[in-house]
Amino acid sequence: MYEGAVQELIDELGRLPGIGPKSAQRLAFHILDADTEDMQRLVRSIITVKERVKFCTICGNVTESETCNICRDERRDPTVICVVEESKDVMAVERTRAFKGRYHVLGGSINPIAGIGPDQLRIRELLTRLNDSRIEEIIIATDPNLEGEATATYLSRMLKTIGIAVTRLASGLPVGGDLEYADEVTLGRAFEGRRNALT
Incomplete structure (x- = not known):
């Protein structure tokens, strides 16, 4: 001391x-x-x-304006929303340059131990955004841990009745990884997401 x-x-x-x-x-x-x-x-x-810094009134991403630069960008695809836990996840997806749609930041994940349930997340705001008839797909990109999986399951069940395609990011073994070091959830997801070896 x-x-x-x-x-x-x-x-x-x-x-x-x-x-x-x-x-x-x-x-x-x-x-x-x-x-x-x-x-x-x-x-x-x-x-x-x-x-x-505050949170975008549309997606919940961090911004210094009323809305973030991604929500203001007319070139972004308005038909697809990628749902992430935190603003840092937006940047992680953006670095891939593989996604050109819009985002929705939940502000965390369901974690009963920490006292975080669906009501503490920006799920109501997501449902409000789904009133936009242009939206065709929701991509759930929560973390591949227990809390992220619980959040993804909750969202999938809730959204399946809306009539919009709900997809989940593929996950599994990292390139260069060893099977013996993979945890059970990762290995299980790798088996679920297996594909034809010839494609």
């Missing part, structure tokens, strides 16, 4: 996702050793992002 401000900084940094006690300590001492001007820029960036 350090005293005063140093320990407070370590404690605050340790509250960030993916930052354990040792990483928090390392970051705190980096901040102590860093140039004051560099750290002031960091502080200004944090304050600016908290003041300016």
